[in-house]
Amino acid sequence: MQKIDKLIPIYREQKAYTIFYDREHHKFYKFQHQEFYAILILIIYSLAILGGIYLANEIFLYFSFAGNAVNMFLLTCIGIVIIGSYFVAKVYYRSFYIRKPREIFVNRESLDTFARKGIQQYRVSIYAGGGLSVLFALISFILTLVFARLDFLVLGGLGITNTFHLLFIKPFTTQKILKQMVHNEINDS
Numbered sequence: 001m002q003k004i005d006k007l008i009p010i011y012r013e014q015k016a017y018t019i020f021y022d023r024e025h026h027k028f029y030k031f032q033h034q035e036f037y038a039i040l041i042l043i044i045y046s047l048a049i050l051g052g053i054y055l056a057n058e059i060f061l062y063f064s065f066a067g068n069a070v071n072m073f074l075l076t077c078i079g080i081v082i083i084g085s086y087f088v089a090k091v092y093y094r095s096f097y098i099r100k101p102r103e104i105f106v107n108r109e110s111l112d113t114f115a116r117k118g119i120q121q122y123r124v125s126i127y128a129g130g131g132l133s134v135l136f137a138l139i140s141f142i143l144t145l146v147f148a149r150l151d152f153l154v155l156g157g158l159g160i161t162n163t164f165h166l167l168f169i170k171p172f173t174t175q176k177i178l179k180q181m182v183h184n185e186i187n188d189s
Contacts, residue, residue: 004031004097008177009169011114012121018097019104019114021177026186030104031097038096042158045088049081049157053150070148077150078141081157089164115181122178126171133162 007020007029020029056077106114140156143149180186 004094004101005168008173010174010177010181011118019118020101021186023173023177028104028106029101031101033096034098035096038092041088041092041095042161045084045161046154046158049084049154052080053153056150071145074145074148074150077153078144078156081153082160085157085161086164089161089168092161093165093168111181111186115178118174118178119182122171122174125166125169130163130166130171133159133166135159137163 004020006024007022009018010021011019013019015033015035017030017032020031021027022029056073059073137156137159140152140159144152144156177186
């Protein structure tokens, strides 16, 4: 069985499955989705951030009289959320797919379809999803600093988690593989 971290996602069929390409062995694999567990992870993470915020608010009251310590405390909280988001995104990515992939054999017509639709999906996920996630996270973190309110960290945490998730799909490698498929540099199996 191939480790999902080494495979390149090239095409996603809505909520059913994702086709991955193994560059090393030149094979295609189909991973079924299991969204329930992945969504559950995000909900638990959001609740953990909320719980952490309530605890941090108690500490924050202590620092609120210390001037610059407030900014250091807020930056520390943002750093903790970013680091936590990285690990949550990694767990989310790994738990989204059922661990028993099927090797599939792809003809030229299917390969062309995967490449064409994969490029469209890639553009939407990177430009819309990635751009909005980064913007969402930045605005949330800035609002946290401007208004000295930790509540915005939940939104920032979710935004940065999605950004990390998009990085785990190896966007530049995915784009390169899809272009190779379009130009018939990757053959059907």
